[in-house]
Amino acid sequence: MNAPDWISDTLRCSAVRRSLAAGETLFLRQDRPLGLYLLERGEIRLTRTDTHGREITLFRAQPGETFAEASLFSDAYHCDAAASVPSVVVLLPRPAVLEAFASEPDIAQAFMATLARQVMTLRTRLENRSLRTARERVLHHLELQASGIDRVVRVNGNLKALASELGLTHESLYRTLASLEAEGVIQRGRGEIRLSDLAV
Numbered sequence: 001m002n003a004p005d006w007i008s009d010t011l012r013c014s015a016v017r018r019s020l021a022a023g024e025t026l027f028l029r030q031d032r033p034l035g036l037y038l039l040e041r042g043e044i045r046l047t048r049t050d051t052h053g054r055e056i057t058l059f060r061a062q063p064g065e066t067f068a069e070a071s072l073f074s075d076a077y078h079c080d081a082a083a084s085v086p087s088v089v090v091l092l093p094r095p096a097v098l099e100a101f102a103s104e105p106d107i108a109q110a111f112m113a114t115l116a117r118q119v120m121t122l123r124t125r126l127e128n129r130s131l132r133t134a135r136e137r138v139l140h141h142l143e144l145q146a147s148g149i150d151r152v153v154r155v156n157g158n159l160k161a162l163a164s165e166l167g168l169t170h171e172s173l174y175r176t177l178a179s180l181e182a183e184g185v186i187q188r189g190r191g192e193i194r195l196s197d198l199a200v
Contacts, residue, residue, distance in 0.1 A: 006110035014096035020083035033071030042087025057164035
């Protein structure tokens, strides 16, 4: 796991590691923030429930990513966080992080760069949500996530979480993936989706 470059040795000394079982809650909306987290292993989903009782995925943290950054400047967490799979997180306590920012401007600047990248990612997700059909959303997501000459997308966690992230029902996502596979646009394997030349 590659930790963000703004996490200094001093911050590492103050860190608290915690293991979570699949489905275990890390924190709930309105809980008092302890700090922000770095995901060491597994996957953490940040979610909110709308007025109709539907769960909306705001973010799926992957190993090496931080989450709950807004908690540094808030009196409460703004969402729920739970482990999708067995996971290990590292808590970076709020007082230690704020002290590091105050005393080491280069760390604060590196943290701001991390937040700027997150804003870019959020804008991409908003762009995806503006697409009308499930097919357009799925292909847009896969194109952005594909890596390597083989154009492979690693599928972490379950497809229900991905459906929520794309603003689709899981049934709609399953149908769309099946249709794309039948057309030869994608090939599905264990834990991955490979895009063909037909996907351009």
